[in-house]
Amino acid sequence: MTRAGTRERAGKWLRHGALAAFVAVAGWTGIGLQGGPGVASVAFARQAPGSSTGIAATVEPAQLPPEAVATLKLIAAGGPYPYPKDGVVFGNFERMLPAHRRGYYHEYTVPTPRARNRGARRIVCGGPMRRIDNCFYSDDHYNSFKRIVE
Template identity: 75%
Template sequence: MIRARAFCFFVALSVLLGACGKDETQSGVPETVASASPAPVSPPAEPQARQPDAAGGQERDGLATVHIAQLPRQAVATLRLIEAGGPFPFEKDGVVFGNRERVLPRHPRGYYHEYTVPTPRARDRGARRIVCGGPKKQLGDCYYTDDHYASFKRIAD
């Protein structure tokens, strides 16, 4: 039920955003569509190791890094709660993260645990999480996502 509502919300949002900000020709077709020619399709490229960038860099696993000072203050507070072992504000904090998206390095089930990073003015848990690997009370391998597991950044000191 919740997934269906979320799906409907994102479909409606994408339709709304797709209709905004496009110049239309007199025919009513968006100019970007009317003048676009089909692009050649090429096979997907193999992932390559990326070079460090100025914002934080890349680690050995290909994930970008984010320094603690660059995180939202709510994420820093969540990190401190993880270090202290809680108490956590959300019932699901500390549950096993399955890594079904396979964005994080692979480890046996039970290695990763997820924690909610509160989003100001959100009525639910929001999309922000910190996922840590290893023992729960140590930071170990910790990652931050602000897009509900679509991408992660390794947290660095």
């Protein structure tokens, strides 16, 4: 690579680094971009480390989309699941769900009509496989959860 190419690449990284620094400062100080809440404000609103999970919302199976009800039935039956990643361990890194040891939660895809990929809808269940008495529904790819209650 030429010296000019290296300088151009370094300049690009510097510009991106400066943008990342601005976004981080804007988020931490609460300065919203385009009038919205700061980046950190959203993160802290989701879940502050060490606090309770804050899952107050519940949903009954009858209120779920039909695809979610079908996914719950598949979970109870032990599969077969339509997506290879269904049944994998959900890490709960955002601490949105009650704290448990790693491997306690498993995630399952809720198909989204007309989506080209897995979409954003998921069901996360805690405890042994095939149990659906401790499941949570997310329609926004883990940004929020509702506890599924009978």
